[in-house]
Amino acid sequence: MMIDRQSRKALFETVAQRVIASADELTDLDRAIGDGDHGSNMRRGFEAVLATVDELSAKNLGESLKGVGTTLVMKVGGASGPLYGTLFMSLGKSLEDEVTREQVADAFAAAIEAVKARGKSDAGQKTMLDVLLPVLAVLREGGPDMAARLKARAKAAAEDTIPMRAIRGRASFLGERSIGHMDPGARSSALIVDAVAEFMEGLA
Numbered sequence: 184m185m186i187d188r189q190s191r192k193a194l195f196e197t198v199a200q201r202v203i204a205s206a207d208e209l210t211d212l213d214r215a216i217g218d219g220d221h222g223s224n225m226r227r228g229f230e231a232v233l234a235t236v237d238e239l240s241a242k243n244l245g246e247s248l249k250g251v252g253t254t255l256v257m258k259v260g261g262a263s264g265p266l267y268g269t270l271f272m273s274l275g276k277s278l279e280d281e282v283t284r285e286q287v288a289d290a291f292a293a294a295i296e297a298v299k300a301r302g303k304s305d306a307g308q309k310t311m312l313d314v315l316l317p318v319l320a321v322l323r324e325g326g327p328d329m330a331a332r333l334k335a336r337a338k339a340a341a342e343d344t345i346p347m348r349a350i351r352g353r354a355s356f357l358g359e360r361s362i363g364h365m366d367p368g369a370r371s372s373a374l375i376v377d378a379v380a381e382f383m384e385g386l387a
Contacts, residue, residue, distance in 0.1 A: 192240035199229035228259035248275030308350035337376035
């Protein structure tokens with residue numbers, strides 16, 4: 184699969200627009216168990232990505248992904264900026280314009296490990312990792328209708344954080360009271376996966 188300049192621009196626009204459109208939802212989720220700023224922070228970061236999308240997409244895929252990551256680190260406040268920035272910058276380290284599913288899966292796996300290290304967290308702690316790791320498993324599987332399966336798995340994985348007790352992040356201060364609420368980082372990760380899968384469907 185070739186991700187040329189036009190495709191890179193479409194990918195970044197699709198992801199950014201999805202996050203921006205969902206900012207109020209993310210804010211509501213974060214009000215329940217966090218600072219209430221996840222939506223506004225993510226909106227600010229991805230508005231900055233949109234504002235420089237032509238410049239970002241002019242670079243090769245690896246460099247453009249690093250550029251997205253750097254933008255998110257600079258513009259998104261709280262813990263989300265460094266974590267999402269790490270995710271995108273790590274993806275950019277090994278991906279070139281022409282990629283296979285296996286290469287994307289390997290790069291995604293390495294990016295997840297980088298997020299784990301940055302956040303000192305792992306699966307089962309009510310974080311974005313509880314979406315990213317199940318999504319990686321679908322990506323590893325491959326097969327038909329992968330975009331649809333990625334969407335479904337990301338959505339279900341975010342919902343699976345509702346009964347979890349938060350172990351990491353500000354929500355962990357709530358202890359048992361964090362149970363019964365979807366993790367906002369898991370939801371924003373699911374939104375990004377959904378947007379990437381939508382982009383994949385457009386390439387098919």
